[in-house]
């Protein structure tokens with residue numbers, strides 16, 4: 001874990017790496033920088049916790065243990081993991097299966113089979129390519145999950161957003177702060193000048209340029225981009241898969257979603273990416289969130305209400 005902290009005049013900034021992503025917390029500091037630093041450490045700890053809970057690469061993670069549990073047998077899971085899986089399955093239903101938390105095996109087959117911390121490779125030969133979220137049954141009363149087919153659960157599309165929301169709860173004593181996990185952002189309150197936070201949305205083909213700037217307060221802004229995670233083996237492809245084909249989605253370069261929680265923005269950006277522009281925008285509007293979809297030929301589609309976030 002790499003860490004840097006810097007106490008500026010009125011704002012506190014600290015960064016650390018979790019989930020193969022640089023996470024930065026910026027707090028407009030009302031009191032001592034020491035108070036900010038202490039809270040920021042607690043906020044970072046949530047990223048570590050969520051990563052430990054649902055790493056698809058660590059065989060000891062709760063998620064891996066669930067994925068390899070006997071079929072047809074209800075498995076008790078922790079409240080956080082239950083919440084994540086329940087939410088992921090709800091997004092799967094809402095998106096008609098475009099979003100699917102059982103893409104783990106397809107991710108492995110697409111070359112995303114290496115633990116970023118150790119370089120260790122993982123292949124689950126026994127997992128069934130035909131599986132879907134329908135093979136994951138949840139019982140809220142007993143907080144159990146029952147798998148009906150061999151599959152590999154992958155919560156990569158929601159875990160980061162979930163961790164951002166948990167970290168934001170930890171920072172609740174502060175009015176104004178931003179958590180930025182590799183471009184997935186939650187902004188609370190205002191910037192020191194009293195204006196809403198300005199969030200630059202990366203141009204999918206020009207890494208140093210913004211394609212859009214949004215002004216947000218008490219909102220999360222998450223982006224899924226085909227440029228974000230190249231295949232670890234250097235082959236062509238990216239990490240957003242169409243569950244119907246197991247192949248990377250083509251035609252879409254990036255999707256940005258503005259939503260009240262980071263978990264929702266994170267999940268819906270992935271879902272809309274897989275659904276492609278027309279159906280993707282329709283999903284976002286049906287879920288009452290705003291967003292934009294940029295195609296690989298750089299056409300921009302957006303929800304009707306997105307302009308309200310333009311500064």
Ligand code: ADP
Nearest residue numbers: 098099100101103156157224228239240241270
């Ligand atoms: P990033 O991790 O770059 O922020 P996303 O939030 O869009 O990107 O999530 C991408 C991750 O979601 C992939 O790495 C994989 O773990 C998972 N994933 C890929 N395709 C799907 C899909 N169709 N449905 C659900 N999760 C997916």
Ligand code: MG
Nearest residue numbers: 157266267270
């Ligand atoms: Mg996502």
